[in-house]
Amino acid sequence: MSEPILELEGLTKVYSGGLKALDNVDLTIRQGEIFALLGPNGAGKTTLIGAVCGLVRPTSGTMRAFGHDMQKDWRTARARIGLVPQELSTDMFEPVKRAVAYSRGLFGLAPDPARIEEILRSLSLWDKRDERIMALSGGMKRRVLIAKALAHEPDLLFLDEPTAGVDVELRKGMWRIIDEMRDKGVTVILTTHYIEEAELMADRVGIISAGKLLMVDEKEAMMARLGRTEAHISLASPLAELPASLAAFPIDLEEGGTSLCYRGGDGTGKGKAEVANLTKALIAAGIDYTGIETRESSLEDIFVSLLGEERDAA
Secondary structure, eight states, rough: OOOEEEEEEEEEOOOOSSSSEEEEEEEEEEEEEEEEEEEEESSSHHHHHHTTTTOOOOEEEEEEEETTEETTTOOOOOEEEEEESSSSOOOOOHHHHHHHHHHHHHOOOOOOOOHHHHHHHHOGGGGTTTTTTTGGOHHHHHHHHHHHHHOOOOEEEEETTTTOOOOOOOOHHHHHHHOOOOOOOTTTEESSSSSHHHHHHHEEEEETTTTTTEEEEHHHHHHHHHHEEEEEEEEEEOSOOOOOOTTTTEEEETTTTTTTEEEEOOOHHHHHHHHHHHHHHHTTOOOEEEEEEEEEHHHHHHHHHHHHHHHHHO
């Protein structure tokens, strides 16, 4: 298993008005992974990033990055961390190349025109290098943010809602860029409320709501543990009630007895096998059916379910 490069313990942030933006968050990030922090707006995603990147002062808790205590040796650790914020806050009148080179200098690194060219070419910005940032499209401006974050060659990169507000094609392009970063050894933490993004890109997923980290797990393990199979079976003739021979199956009569709905399984394939056995039991009971629609639960289903449970508990 890869060594941890970021360790958060009991991280809490309470603002002066009493809002608890982070609530006792424990999180360990491993070298070389893509970690997606998934949650609705206002869940605490940006506050967590701000705490690690020195933009927000935590109320309590500890943070270690690359073996350094970030409250005692913040400058050393921060030099190895890059941040792509949600909003472009750089000088809109600056040419692209100069803005990216300036970001490198902010970390005390010597000028390296070849490295800046490499970054701009990798992000398809080289042809735009002399254009002012204000003249670029929204997607290109977002790429400038990434270039600025990569200018000092970080080992850990935070991407705060990297594809918010961009169209589908640009979003797919951003996903490719993130994948290429991982291939080069950069550890990536991205926050998103696009569940498709987390499902496609991440090795592990954390779900946060109201400042609390509800769950952290390998993506596949999370879907296996919490996933479900749902099957809708259209019956040839309506049933008034379920026969006793089907009592062992997690099914309900729906649509006036014309449809059976199965909800079960555990995300490991058990549900599919149980649906197959259910169809055999229907045939044995003399119940004819005209069609079956089956679907496996997605990360979105798990996300919605967890948030629902959190709201119910509150």
